[in-house]
Amino acid sequence: xxxxxxxxxxxxxxxxxxxxxxxxxxxxxxxxxxxxxxxxxxxxxxxxxxxxxxxxxxxxxxxxxxxxxxxxxxxxxxxxxxxx
Numbered sequence: 166x167x168x169x170x171x172x173x174x175x176x177x178x179x180x181x182x183x184x185x186x187x188x189x190x191x192x193x194x195x196x197x198x199x200x201x202x203x204x205x206x207x208x209x210x211x212x213x214x215x216x217x218x219x220x221x222x223x224x225x226x227x228x229x230x231x232x233x234x235x236x237x238x239x240x241x242x243x244x245x246x247x248x249x
Contacts, residue, residue, distance in 0.1 A: 171210075
């Protein structure tokens, strides 16, 4: 769970998707950031709250992906060794 000035970002692990990423705004509104069949193990919101970086396992190894936050959009992989 990570808190920023706008709310809390957290991951819920389940058998079907292996990891869903949620955001709860300070006003209590809950948003699903990612809930697909690829494991999401962590996420970080940029300091300006405009981007989110997420560790995903699309190829079987951890990879970092970025996209606009909070509305999403085109997801792009960031070339980082082992998702770290």
